[in-house]
């Protein structure tokens with residue numbers, strides 16, 4: 001039996017904080033009857049029992065597992081917890097965060113369609129849009145988070161997705177998600193938000209997004225133990241059936257699946273054919289992470305503010321919207337009241353100084369990951385963005401001396417001491 005979460009719906013979503021999710025998540029991951037820790041369904045296929053049941057499963061009349069590429073009971077449990085968390089109607093777990101992005105795009109786009117990508121952007125997503133989807137005839141237009149008028153006027157009849165990240169990684173620019181959702185609603189384009197950096201802190205579906213997705217590899221699992229991703233979908237409402245552009249090509253599936261159409265569409269038009277399916281073991285790891293996610297998020301978000309303030313006072317060139325001089329400081333205070341995740345950046349001015357800082361630090365782990373229990377650091381220009389030309393790097397805010405830091409669970413004063421010492425040597 002799973003824990004009844006319906007009481008949460010009576011609360012105003014904006015009033016929720018990390019503390020409220022502690023009850024929801026610990027209780028919904030565990031069971032009151034039988035196995036307390038979720039079972040890992042270690043089976044690629046599932047026996048149907050009878051020929052008739054097999055037919056019913058394939059026709060979606062019987063709700064039973066078909067084959068692990070199309071869904072697995074362990075992943076299904078993660079999907080229902082995440083759907084509840086984000087206020088969606090359903091979710092689909094994937095092999096990785098990129099798997100979730102690819103699934104969403106491949107399920108909604110065809111050759112000739114266009115994407116509008118705002119802010120950010122995670123290097124993998126940027127390459128997927130600019131190099132891979134372009135080979136399939138899908139064009140992406142890139143904008144900064146504050147170019148609302150340009151975004152509005154770039155939308156045309158081929159625009160199917162507006163994509164944004166809740167926090168620009170690594171430029172730390174914050175989008176006004178609600179203002180962007182107003183534009184996508186007006187123009188009937190699907191808004192997809194990559195909320196990897198701010199789970200629970202930002203609830204994109206409540207702000208008007210259609211789909212929210214995550215790399216669960218990051219803070220959700222939280223300890224570098226498992227690669228995974230997930231997309232959470234909003235319910236299709238009656239009014240969506242009569243509107244033109246947003247879901248024009250989903251008419252058949254909307255008529256058949258109603259509310260669940262976006263979920264079914266992702267499974268049928270992407271997961272089934274591309275196979276970016278989640279492994280049961282990774283879904284289990286993600287659920288273990290969810291149990292402590294509120295605690296870890298609260299700790300890390302306050303550590304980030306504390307560290308950034310101290311380093312700024314010591315004269316390091318730190319970028320984070322909690323600093324009063326940051327362009328998005330007001331937006332940080334009003335829309336990101338619980339913080340904006342584990343990241344901040346330091347610009348050391350040159351590649352050489354950045355390298356010496358990273359090599360001198362005793363606490364930082366040099367790796368491309370973020371959202372780990374340990375504090376991680378990486379020089380941006382020579383790694384994730386090494387293939388990018390100077391124009392692309394400028395757009396994404398990648399300077400020669402830029403180091404991205406993802407704060408972990410260590411004592412924040414220890415981190416401050418280590419960073420200050422390493423930057424002086």
Ligand SMILES: *Cc1c(COP(=O)(O)O)cnc(C)c1O
Pocket residue numbers: 096097098099122124125165169194196197215216217218227228229370
């Ligand atoms: C890491 C990351 C991804 C990709 O996730 P993987 O699990 O590595 O495939 C997508 N978006 C953001 C914001 C990320 O940080």
